[in-house]
Amino acid sequence: MNHGKNNGEEIRIGFYVCHCGHNIASMVDCAEVAKYVEQLPHVVLSRDYKYMCSDPGQELIAQDIKEHNLNRIVVASCSPLLHEHTFRTAVERGGINPFYFHMVNIREHNSWVHTDRAAATLKAKALARAAIKRVAHHRALETKRVPIHPDVLVVGGGIAGIHAAMTLANAGKKVYLVEREPTIGGHMAKFDKTFPTLDCAACILTPKMSQVGAHPNIKLMTYSEVTKVDGYVGNYTVTIKHKPRYVIEDLCIGCQDCIPACVYKEPKFPDEFNENLGKRKPIYIPFPQATPQVVIIDPDTCLNLKTGKCKKTCVEACGDKKAIDFKQQETFEDIKVGTIIVATGFKTFDATKMPQYGYGIHKNVYTALEVERLVNASGPTGGEIILRDGTHPKSIGIIHCVGSRDERHNRWCSRVCCMYSLKLAHLLKEHTGAEVYNFYIDMRTAGKNYDEFYGKLLDEGVHFIRGRVGEVTDWAFTPEEEGHLVIRVEDTLAGYVRRIPVDMVVLATGLEPQEDAQEVRRLFNMSCGGEGFFLERHPKLAPVNTFTDGIFLAGCCQGPKDIPDSVAQAGAAAAEALVLVDKGYVEQEPNTAFVIENECSGCKSCVPLCPYTAIAFDGSKQKAYINEALCKGCGTCVGACPSGSIVQNLFEDAEVFSEIEGVLAE
Amino acid sequence: MNASENKVPAGWSPRIVAFFCNWCTYTAADLAGVSRLKYAPNVRVIRLMCSGRVDPQFILEAFARGADGVLVGGCHPNDCHYVEGNYKMLRRARLLRRMLAGMGIEEARFRLEWISAAEGEKVKVVVNEMVEQIRALGPLGLPGRWAEWDREVAGLAERVAAVEAAGVGEKESEVAHG
Ligand SMILES: Cc1cc2nc3c(=O)[nH]c(=O)nc-3n(C[C@H](O)[C@H](O)[C@H](O)COP(=O)(O)OP(=O)(O)OC[C@H]3O[C@@H](n4cnc5c(N)ncnc54)[C@H](O)[C@@H]3O)c2cc1C
Ligand code: SF4
Ligand code: SF4
Numbered sequence: 059m060n061h062g063k064n065n066g067e068e069i070r071i072g073f074y075v076c077h078c079g080h081n082i083a084s085m086v087d088c089a090e091v092a093k094y095v096e097q098l099p100h101v102v103l104s105r106d107y108k109y110m111c112s113d114p115g116q117e118l119i120a121q122d123i124k125e126h127n128l129n130r131i132v133v134a135s136c137s138p139l140l141h142e143h144t145f146r147t148a149v150e151r152g153g154i155n156p157f158y159f160h161m162v163n164i165r166e167h168n169s170w171v172h173t174d175r176a177a178a179t180l181k182a183k184a185l186a187r188a189a190i191k192r193v194a195h196h197r198a199l200e201t202k203r204v205p206i207h208p209d210v211l212v213v214g215g216g217i218a219g220i221h222a223a224m225t226l227a228n229a230g231k232k233v234y235l236v237e238r239e240p241t242i243g244g245h246m247a248k249f250d251k252t253f254p255t256l257d258c259a260a261c262i263l264t265p266k267m268s269q270v271g272a273h274p275n276i277k278l279m280t281y282s283e284v285t286k287v288d289g290y291v292g293n294y295t296v297t298i299k300h301k302p303r304y305v306i307e308d309l310c311i312g313c314q315d316c317i318p319a320c321v322y323k324e325p326k327f328p329d330e331f332n333e334n335l336g337k338r339k340p341i342y343i344p345f346p347q348a349t350p351q352v353v354i355i356d357p358d359t360c361l362n363l364k365t366g367k368c369k370k371t372c373v374e375a376c377g378d379k380k381a382i383d384f385k386q387q388e389t390f391e392d393i394k395v396g397t398i399i400v401a402t403g404f405k406t407f408d409a410t411k412m413p414q415y416g417y418g419i420h421k422n423v424y425t426a427l428e429v430e431r432l433v434n435a436s437g438p439t440g441g442e443i444i445l446r447d448g449t450h451p452k453s454i455g456i457i458h459c460v461g462s463r464d465e466r467h468n469r470w471c472s473r474v475c476c477m478y479s480l481k482l483a484h485l486l487k488e489h490t491g492a493e494v495y496n497f498y499i500d501m502r503t504a505g506k507n508y509d510e511f512y513g514k515l516l517d518e519g520v521h522f523i524r525g526r527v528g529e530v531t532d533w534a535f536t537p538e539e540e541g542h543l544v545i546r547v548e549d550t551l552a553g554y555v556r557r558i559p560v561d562m563v564v565l566a567t568g569l570e571p572q573e574d575a576q577e578v579r580r581l582f583n584m585s586c587g588g589e590g591f592f593l594e595r596h597p598k599l600a601p602v603n604t605f606t607d608g609i610f611l612a613g614c615c616q617g618p619k620d621i622p623d624s625v626a627q628a629g630a631a632a633a634e635a636l637v638l639v640d641k642g643y644v645e646q647e648p649n650t651a652f653v654i655e656n657e658c659s660g661c662k663s664c665v666p667l668c669p670y671t672a673i674a675f676d677g678s679k680q681k682a683y684i685n686e687a688l689c690k691g692c693g694t695c696v697g698a699c700p701s702g703s704i705v706q707n708l709f710e711d712a713e714v715f716s717e718i719e720g721v722l723a724e
Numbered sequence: 725m726n727a728s729e730n731k732v733p734a735g736w737s738p739r740i741v742a743f744f745c746n747w748c749t750y751t752a753a754d755l756a757g758v759s760r761l762k763y764a765p766n767v768r769v770i771r772l773m774c775s776g777r778v779d780p781q782f783i784l785e786a787f788a789r790g791a792d793g794v795l796v797g798g799c800h801p802n803d804c805h806y807v808e809g810n811y812k813m814l815r816r817a818r819l820l821r822r823m824l825a826g827m828g829i830e831e832a833r834f835r836l837e838w839i840s841a842a843e844g845e846k847v848k849v850v851v852n853e854m855v856e857q858i859r860a861l862g863p864l865g866l867p868g869r870w871a872e873w874d875r876e877v878a879g880l881a882e883r884v885a886a887v888e889a890a891g892v893g894e895k896e897s898e899v900a901h902g
Contacts, residue, residue, distance in 0.1 A: 137754045138771070139746075166757025167769055171848075177765040184768055580802060585748070585841040593841055597758075605747055605805070605841065649773060669807035692806035693777030697816070709772055715785055721741060721768035722789040 069100040069194050072128040073186065074119065076110035076135035078165055085169035087179045091134065094183050098190050102126055110135050116148035123152030130196060132189045134162035134182060140596070155198035157648070157708065160189045188720025195712045199648040202686070206292040206608075207396035208639050211236065213284055213578075216244020217263065217621055218613025218628040219401035220270055225632035227275035231639055234393055235270065236298055237280045241348035242267055244403050248331070248427065250434040250441075252621060253481040254511035260436070264347040271349040280350060285390070287581055290690065291608030292396045292644050302386035304355035304363065305341075309381035312351030316341050316382065319375030321368055327359045329438065333428040336438030341372050346436060355382070397608045397635040400592065401628060402578055404614035407461030407468065407567040415457060415565055416530040420543055421446040423530060423563040426478055433485045443490050443562075451492050451561035455545045456483055457527045458498040462568030470589055472568030473618040476502045479566045480511060483520045486564075495521045495558055497547055505620065523558075525550045530563050569618035582609050591617045602631040607644065610634050649691035649708040653682050657703035664695040664704060738858040740767040740851070741786040742795040745775045747805035748840050749797030755844035763848040764855040767795065774798070775836075776809025780820045783834065787824075790867050793833045793858045795850065800838040810838065832857040833864060 073095045077083035088106035096104040103126050109115050110133055122128055131149050135141065138161040146156035164182045172178040208231060212223045215237030223235045235242070246252070247267075249259035270276055279298060286297035317339060325337035331344040340360035343353050355363065355372075362368035362384055373382045409417035409425050416423045422445045424432070435441040445451060456479045461467040476498065483494045501522070503512045516522070525548045534540045535557065542559035549556045571590035572578070579586050583606045585593040592615050595603035602610045612628035613619070619627070638644060653664075653673075660680040665673045672688035673695060675681075684695075684704070693706040702711065744750040750771050756763070772778060775798025783794045796817070798810040817836045824834055835854055839846045 137757070139751065139754060163754075163769070163771075166754040168757075168765070170757040170760055171763055172765040173762055174765060181765050181768065188768070188770070583805060585751075585803075587842045605751065667812060669809070690806060692774035692809045693772060694774060694806065694809045694812050697777050697779040698812070706773075706777065709777060711779070711781075714770065714772070714779075714782060717770050718741060718782060718786050719789055721770070722739060722786065722791055724790075 067129065069130055070102045070126065070128050071100045071130040071132060071190060071193060072119065072122050072126065073101055073104040073190065074110055074115075074131075074133045074135075075104075075106045075164070075182070075186065076115070076133065077106065077108045078110075078135060078169075079108065082135070082165050082169045085172060085175055085178045086164055086182045087175065090179055091182045091186055095186050095190060098187060100130070100194055101190060102128060111141050111144050116144065116151070119145070119148045120152035123149065123154055128152070129154055129158055130193045131159045132162060132186065132193050133159070134164045134186050134189070136165040137163045137167070140599070157199040158193070158196050160193040160196065162186055162189045184721045184724070187723060188717040191716035191720040192713045195710060195716060197707075199707055201645040201648055202650075203643040204290075204292045204646055205643050206638050206641070207294070207394055208232065209234065209393070209395045210635050210639065211284075211294070211296055211393065211395040211398045212401060213398065213582075214244070214401035214403055214613070214615065215239075215242030215270075215278075215280070216401060216403045216613060216624075217246045218403070218615075218624040219244070219399070220263075220266055221625045221628035222399045222401060222612050222632045222635075223270060223276055224266065224273070225629055226635060227270075227273045229632075229636055231275065231636070233276045234296075234298075234395065235276055235278050236282050236284055237278075238283045239344070240281045240303060240352075240354045241344045241350070242270060242278070242280060243347075243349070245427075246621060247345065247347075248333075248434070249430050250437075251481060251485060253477045254505070254507045256481070256484070260347060264349075267347065267349040271351075278350060281354070284581060287398070287583070291606070292638070294395050294398060294608070296393050296395060296398070298391050298393060300389045300391065302357075302388055303352070304357070304360070304382065304384055304386050305353050306381050306383050306386070307350060307352050309379055310352040311379060311381075312343075312353075313379075314343060314353060315375045315377075316353060316372035317343070319371045321361060321371050327356070332431045332438045333425070335428055335431055355384075397610070397638050398582065399610045399612055399628075399631045399635060400578070400582055400584070400604075400615055401612040401631075402572055402575075402615045404569040404618065405572050407472075407570055409460060409565045409567050411467065412460060414529040415460065415527070416532075416543070416563065417565055420530065420532055420563070422451070422543060422561060423565065426475070426482060426564055426566050429482050429486070429564050433482070433489055441489065443486065445562055449561065451486075451490055453493045453495070453542075453560040454483075454486050454490070454562045454564065455495045455497060455530075455543075455558060455560040456564040456566060457530075457545070458496065458566045459526070460565040460567045461570075463499060468568050468570060468589065470568075470618070471502060473502070474620045475566040475568060477505070477508055477511070477620065479564075480515050480520075482564060483515055484518065486562075487518060487520060492561070493521065495523055495545070495560065497523050497525060497527045497545065499524070499526050505622070523547060523549050523551075523556070534559075569614060572615065575615070578615075582606065584609060584611075587617075589617075591615065602627055602634055608638060647691060647708070649693075649706060650684070650686050650689040651691065651693060651696050651704050651706040652684050652686070654703045654705060655679070655681050655683075657701055658682050659701040659703070661700060664699055667695050667698055669694070732862050736863055738766050738792040738855050738863075739790065740793040740795055740854060740858070741791045742767050742769045742797060742851075743772055743775070743778045743782060744769050744797040745777075745799060745805070745809075746771055746773045748799035748803065749775075749837070749847070751841040752797075752839045752843045753847045755841065756847045757844075759844050761844055761848045763851045766855045767851050774804065774806045774809035775813040776804075776806060778813055778816070780816055780823075783820060787829060787833075787864060787866050788870070790865070792861075792864045793835070793854055795854060796836045797839045797847075797850075798836070800840050803840060829864065830861055832861060
């Protein structure tokens with residue numbers, strides 16, 4: 059590799075400072091910066107321009123390179139994380155190597171965070187000076203192309219994961235869909251109807267689920283979890299743990315003969331799918347349309363798995379299909395994929411954290427998810443609204459924003475609760491004819507046909523009371539309140555405190571990150587926002603990308619959203635993965651490190667430092683050697699080499715030292 | 725060496741060089757910008773791919789070139805984009821701190837912080853805090869001090885030369901009684 063500096067050529071720098079409209083120009087005197095830079099060594103040309111990233115801005119660079127024979131370019135504008143690529147491409151169009159470029163961040167790191175124009179201008183000059191000094195040391199580099207493994211992994215089988223998997227599979231890609239529950243479907247599978255169209259959730263979801271199960275390009279892995287992710291974009295090795303369901307998936311035909319045969323004649327154990335409102339047996343299928351159509355045995359309740367003493371009537375009933383296997387163990391499988399879509403969804407706020415609303419204290423207080431099961435024709439009561447105390451409600455209160463928009467719990471708006479509260483108000487009224495009261499702080503129904511849906515509910519005679527509910531109590535003040543739950547609320551429109559007796563309370567619990575979001579985040583090397591939802595690479599321009607190349611986000615794991623948005627985002631994530639797969643390769647930053655052999659003292663300090671075992675020691679030469687294909691370019695070895703004989707492309711010592719000198723020379 | 729002995733030049737304001745890793749802290753600083761948080765303009769960020777790339781020499785060089793403080797920002801433990809570059813930085817930082825102390829560079833002038841991509845607010849808090857602490861310490865002024873040391877050494881050399889010229893015996897006695 060050529061490590062001689064610049065081959066003695068004359069360094070001719072072009073400098074551009076961007077106004078970014080008023081974004082930069084209002085806090086930084088751009089003309090003054092340009093004038094200052096003009097007199098720095100090697101600077102041939104220095105301009106300020108309104109929008110550097112615009113087409114004419116880019117063209118300006120390309121033209122100037124040709125006309126003024128420039129061989130180094132510095133642009134002071136926004137963050138390189140946003141536009142480094144744009145400008146490198148412009149530089150390349152001008153006919154020189156794209157790595158003869160350096161970008162200075164005077165927007166995110168300067169004009170947007172400072173309030174003193176003189177100080178901000180001074181800082182812009184210092185940063186520009188550092189870049190001018192640095193870029194003189196730049197060398198021509200080549201990006202490396204890494205082939206992409208065409209298979210894709212989708213983690214999480216809710217509507218987002220299902221849609222992403224189907225999109226990719228229909229495009230002819232092989233997809234692994236990993237779901238930790240015994241069936242795919244996620245939250246949506248529990249709903250009766252979906253807002254705002256009130257179409258039946260099962261009718262739109264279950265056909266999609268069975269398509270996933272049957273798709274030749276999808277390998278569905280339910281009751282499984284990702285335990286390890288190795289490698290990098292294009293080339294991931296993922297370890298998947300298959301939990302024992304004590305039923306051999308390939309042999310079970312879903313006839314369910316075993317379930318009635320179980321020694322437990324009656325369902326006895328809380329049914330998780332029905333939010334524990336119904337009962338199931340130790341051997342069960344989560345719900346009739348579960349995918350795959352395979353039963354599962356719960357080791358915590360199965361007599362045989364707990365005690366070893368059972369007649370095993372289920373095995374008998376299964377007969378020569380021989381699908382039941384009590385000896386099944388956890389197994390691990392490695393798969394290779396090029397890209398990954400994370401769609402692990404959300405959990406709902408734990409309503410017991412707000413005891414003033416009485417969940418878990420008063421029998422007839424429910425969470426919205428429980429009500430979704432109660433109104434569901436295939437739910438625990440067959441769709442009849444029978445309360446925990448056996449009665450039918452004549453009045454119902456739905457409390458919005460439970461755990462949401464609340465400094466003590468979750469500060470964010472969960473985005474779907476207003477709409478699902480309206481939906482449940484409609485369904486409950488339809489099922490029971492009861493008076494329904496909605497208690498809201500603000501009604502947030504921004505979505506296609508959403509506000510119209512709100513209007514429809516107003517017409518249906520549902521009551522809306524604006525005010526955050528103070529408490530739900532069974533302490534009666536008047537004879538009318540006797541035997542009811544009383545919702546105490548300040549009606550902020552009427553301007554007084556009201557007590558409204560109801561038979562049933564529904565808590566619209568907000569959406570939260572999954573319990574294990576932090577572990578999942580680490581597994582896939584992603585970031586989380588302050589609330590714990592996975593962080594997109596850019597909130598506007600890269601909403602499905604993560605900071606790790608080749609890993610994408612879809613659905614509520616990125617933040618609360620409804621089904622249409624989850625599906626749209628899943629489609630976008632699938633498209634992003636497809637772009638990579640179909641291109642066939644990814645270009646990698648050439649920021650890898652290499653050892654200058656004759657300067658290496660052979661001390662071996664670097665060898666154990668590399669997290670990717672990219673450094674080897676050549677015993678015959680007594681020198682270290684870096685395998686470029688394994689090096690990911692962190693630069694840890696560079697910082698540690700006592701003889702200074704390791705160089706990192708794009709972050710060479712000379713480059714960094716000149717930046718240090720540049721920011722400090724005043 | 726006590727900074728308060730240094731004269732604080734009029735209009736002086738701390739100069740801080742920050743080395744931020746690309747994945748967490750640099751992104752957090754971007755987020756601070758996007759969120760329009762306001763912090764002191766005294767910090768100049770140099771982007772590296774990983775805090776593990778921070779060579780102790782960078783820090784020494786920054787001080788030597790006139791920085792009053794150096795801030796290194798990396799991902800939180802267990803979150804390093806390159807597995808454990810941040811731990812490696814942490815180890816180097818511990819050694820370096822002792823060295824800095826030996827050179828009379830106060831503890832508050834060198835700071836290592838874990839700042840994740842979501843913690844724009846923390847960038848603001850850390851920078852502002854550091855600026856205030858260093859403002860209280862006053863300028864480090866290494867380049868100036870070195871010029872002074874150079875003068876002292878040169879002066880000393882002159883004296884030695886003068887003594888040597890005067891004769892060996894005298895020199896010894898001078899050393900013995902000096
Ligand atoms: C009560 C209620 C009612 C709602 N009603 C509506 C409505 O009517 N209309 C509407 O548009 N929206 C509605 N929503 C919002 C809707 O639920 C979401 O938009 C949608 O479910 C998001 O889908 P998802 O795939 O992102 O997440 P989820 O549905 O949560 O699916 C995530 C899946 O990933 C799996 N998973 C999680 N972690 C892992 C892991 N580590 N490994 C493997 N698998 C994992 C989970 O088991 C789950 O199957 C409602 C929400 C609630 C709470
Ligand atoms: S969506 Fe509506 S009910 Fe839900 S948190 Fe936001 S404002 Fe409250
Ligand atoms: S640390 Fe530097 S000198 Fe030591 S073996 Fe590695 S490359 Fe060679």
